[in-house]
Amino acid sequence: xxxxxxxxxxxxxxxxxxxxxxxxxxxxxxxxxxxxxxxxxxxxxxxxxxxxxxxxxxxxxxxxxxxxxxxxxxxxxxxxxxxxxxxxxxxxxxxxxxxxxxxxxxxxxxxxxxxxxxxxxxxxxxxxxxxxxxxxxxxxxxxxxxxxxxxxxxxxxxxxxxxxxxxxxxxxxxxxxxxxxxxxxxxxxxxxxxxxxxxxxxxxxxxxxxxxxxxxxxxxxxxxxxxxxxx
Amino acid sequence: xxxxxxxxxxxxxxxxxxxxxxxxxxxxxxxxxxxxxxxxxxxxxxxxxxxxxxxxxxxxxxxxxxxxxxxxxxxxxxxxxxxxxxxxxxxxxxxxxxxxxxxxxxxxxxxxxxxxxxxxxxxxxxxxxxxxxxxxxxxxxxxxxxxxxxxxxxxxxxxxxxxxxxxxxxxxxxxxxxxxxxxxxxxxxxxxxxxxxxxxxxxxxxxxxxxxxxxxxxxxxxxxxxxxxxxxxxxxxxxxxxxxxxxxxxxxxxxxxxxxxxxxxxxxxxxxxxxxxxxxxxxxxxxxxxxxxxxxxxxxxxxxxxxxxxxxxxxxxxxxxxxxxxxxxxxxxxxxxxxxxxxxxxxxxxxxxxxxxxxxxxxxxxxxxxxxxxxxxxxxxxxxxxxxxxxxxxxxxxxxxxxxxxxxxxxxxxxxxxxxxxxxxxxxxxxxxxxxxxxxxxxxxxxxxxxxxxxxxxxxxxxxxxxxxxxxxxxxxxxxxxxxxxxxxxxxxxxxxxxxxxxxxxxxxxxxxxxxxxxxxxxxxxxxxxxxxxxxxxxxxxxxxxxxxxxxxxxxxxxxxxxxxxxxxxxxxxxxxxxxxxxxxxxxxxxxxxxxxxxxxxxxxxxxxxxxxxxxxxxxxxxxxxxxxxxxxxxxxxxxxx
Ligand code: SF4
Numbered sequence: 082x083x084x085x086x087x088x089x090x091x092x093x094x095x096x097x098x099x100x101x102x103x104x105x106x107x108x109x110x111x112x113x114x115x116x117x118x119x120x121x122x123x124x125x126x127x128x129x130x131x132x133x134x135x136x137x138x139x140x141x142x143x144x145x146x147x148x149x150x151x152x153x154x155x156x157x158x159x160x161x162x163x164x165x166x167x168x169x170x171x172x173x174x175x176x177x178x179x180x181x182x183x184x185x186x187x188x189x190x191x192x193x194x195x196x197x198x199x200x201x202x203x204x205x206x207x208x209x210x211x212x213x214x215x216x217x218x219x220x221x222x223x224x225x226x227x228x229x230x231x232x233x234x235x236x237x238x239x240x241x242x243x244x245x246x247x248x249x250x251x252x253x254x255x256x257x258x259x260x261x262x263x264x265x266x267x268x269x270x271x272x273x274x275x276x277x278x279x280x281x282x283x284x285x286x287x288x289x290x291x292x293x294x295x296x297x298x299x300x301x302x303x304x305x306x307x308x309x310x311x312x
Numbered sequence: 313x314x315x316x317x318x319x320x321x322x323x324x325x326x327x328x329x330x331x332x333x334x335x336x337x338x339x340x341x342x343x344x345x346x347x348x349x350x351x352x353x354x355x356x357x358x359x360x361x362x363x364x365x366x367x368x369x370x371x372x373x374x375x376x377x378x379x380x381x382x383x384x385x386x387x388x389x390x391x392x393x394x395x396x397x398x399x400x401x402x403x404x405x406x407x408x409x410x411x412x413x414x415x416x417x418x419x420x421x422x423x424x425x426x427x428x429x430x431x432x433x434x435x436x437x438x439x440x441x442x443x444x445x446x447x448x449x450x451x452x453x454x455x456x457x458x459x460x461x462x463x464x465x466x467x468x469x470x471x472x473x474x475x476x477x478x479x480x481x482x483x484x485x486x487x488x489x490x491x492x493x494x495x496x497x498x499x500x501x502x503x504x505x506x507x508x509x510x511x512x513x514x515x516x517x518x519x520x521x522x523x524x525x526x527x528x529x530x531x532x533x534x535x536x537x538x539x540x541x542x543x544x545x546x547x548x549x550x551x552x553x554x555x556x557x558x559x560x561x562x563x564x565x566x567x568x569x570x571x572x573x574x575x576x577x578x579x580x581x582x583x584x585x586x587x588x589x590x591x592x593x594x595x596x597x598x599x600x601x602x603x604x605x606x607x608x609x610x611x612x613x614x615x616x617x618x619x620x621x622x623x624x625x626x627x628x629x630x631x632x633x634x635x636x637x638x639x640x641x642x643x644x645x646x647x648x649x650x651x652x653x654x655x656x657x658x659x660x661x662x663x664x665x666x667x668x669x670x671x672x673x674x675x676x677x678x679x680x681x682x683x684x685x686x687x688x689x690x691x692x693x694x695x696x697x698x699x700x701x702x703x704x705x706x707x708x709x710x711x712x713x714x715x716x717x718x719x720x721x722x723x724x725x726x727x728x729x730x731x732x733x734x735x736x737x738x739x740x741x742x743x744x745x746x747x748x749x750x751x752x753x754x755x756x757x758x759x760x761x762x763x764x765x766x767x768x769x770x771x772x773x774x775x776x777x778x779x780x781x782x783x784x785x786x787x788x789x790x791x792x793x794x795x796x797x798x799x800x801x802x803x804x805x806x807x808x809x810x811x812x813x814x815x816x817x818x819x820x821x822x823x824x825x826x827x828x829x830x831x832x833x834x835x836x837x838x839x840x841x842x843x844x845x846x847x848x849x850x851x852x853x854x855x856x857x858x859x860x861x862x863x864x865x866x867x868x869x870x871x872x873x874x875x876x877x878x879x880x881x882x883x884x885x886x887x888x889x890x891x892x893x894x895x896x897x898x899x900x901x902x903x904x905x906x907x908x909x910x911x912x913x914x915x916x917x918x919x920x921x922x923x924x925x926x927x928x929x930x931x932x933x934x935x936x937x938x939x940x941x942x943x944x945x946x947x948x949x950x951x952x953x954x
Binding site for chain 2: 092093094096097101104105107108109110111112114119123124125126127137138166168169170200282283
């Protein structure tokens, strides 16, 4: 049975990189005695894949991994069970069965929500409420990207699906996935430039909220909404 | 839940592997620091991934935290990247879980696993803003206590420690902490001296500041107290307690009942991959073998085994509580464990598979070990390992390594027939009485193994054979029969490695053989630190001030710092390494009693020179002295004490 798990990552766990988080969950599955499926072969490993790695220094409410299990208890019990074996700064939010033919989150991911806050709000010279709409109202937000094959122009505008100014920061819905993956710090870097400033390495506090795939009609569906609770 | 971290995000995001400094791992213990009677910070003076792999620390961490009102936290050496930042910004070193500065703790316990971490001790104290020397510490500083194998000669670092715990930590720590609390409660603001004096009377506790050491001068014939013989020039003339209540000798502490003692069931599981990323089952302590170069084999005597039931029970609990995918056995010589077959079979049959691997420790190669190895390893990717330690039988007799050429060739042959084609061999260069013939014997032995492989008909062979021989340089250690031995100089070592390499080139199967040898700079330094005395301390500080830390890491080891520091304080390799000591010499560690007595070590040194082997504890007791502890192998039924 395919299962999609949604979890959050908080506090100092933001200093633990993606590979170590994967190792962490492998050990956690064994501690919690989850009846997870193993690959065959000389050194079997758990069938487990993560939708989208989270960069170092970023916290999140909306991370996903897909696993396969041979047996399971109802979703509610599984969430409690997993949380018993987790460290405090990892929380499981949903545990849902996927259709057998479902693709992994990794394969279908299309968008991500972020909240952007400022580590040193006192140092900020711009007024987000008026300056952000000015930045976004342009038809194109062109940036030059240096790749192996030279320089190319990319327009960020169509990759920013949505945005708005919050009380203490900014909300962004960005294109995400293996094809076009737009990082919030890139967007903010352009915004700072637009304001005639330079974004410092540690100026932002980033928090991921949710990950989405595209539905049949092109609409964005949160990854957890593609599965159903096990009763 | 947001814990307040000692380091700001900007630093943690800049340094390599920030997980080294944030604590909060699975099974880490968090207690309310301010409500404790005693806060104890356990330190492994090397990088986190190494420190977290150490079973001894996990045992003590678990033990302390089981006690009411005692909290044990951890600290490791900040890697050079963070070390620099902490110095530049004047950030005091902190423990990983509570994130409190080291200075806030009652105790800082430092484990001393190898000599090359000595400058890291100074790094920890210095970054912790604790005075380096015991003499400079005040009522506000923690008690600095050392433990672990290097305490069998603590003298080079004696001036930096308030206390040393000699032997196994499970037995006396409770008494020590209770004593501390009592004295501190009764004498707030004036406890330190009283506590050190009282601690000196607890078995196994050595308080270095309560002893006076004197030396014969260089000429050895001058002064009020001339040395009785010229060989003693410059050596220790007396080592005495300063007060009547301080014991003249200190016997190591040891656990006798290995089943009813502390053993962690929930060890801390790091987020980042530790060097030892697996469940470790300590099957026994000590070794019956008596190899004459091996300190562990002497100081951990007598062998004490854990029961099969104990190990089975712990194996399951530990796997469950850690989620590790790997389990291994640990001991000095696992093949000698009485229930080896049972425990290995149990692990392979009941645990191996479905995501859990059993990794075997190095076992004596025989039908049994090859059989289990073939069950848990990929024969094509793994190798069989032998540690003959010396190339000729004469030399192996000198070091009392009971492994014959026939054992090796026969073992390798069995492995080849079972499908293996890779062999690893470990040797030591520079052991007492070694000749060029012994050195070349290493290459000849490796070649013989290769020849054995090619005796197998080509159709049955598994491609080419690969034999990798590595040699390290022999460093004489305290409490071994070789503690009196002359150590080779750096030049002699390199010359021997050259001779050996040349011989490898001349061998028939040289294309199948590979030879590696270790750095000699580190070895000669290790020699000085291993058998040094209190006069080394200022040179250690000097090397540290010149920037030496992480000396065990070749990328950071700067030999010149040490040469300059030694020159400044007149520390010479000639004196500390390159002379044979006479039995009349008072050795810096003679005040310690590890059970094995000096008479036995002398006898063994004499037998070594005659290339005579000595039986192991199970073939027949040779009366080493460890019987005084009243347990272990010395009292196994078949083992008659002569
Ligand atoms: S007293 Fe005998 S049996 Fe005991 S450790 Fe020594 S040699 Fe071995």
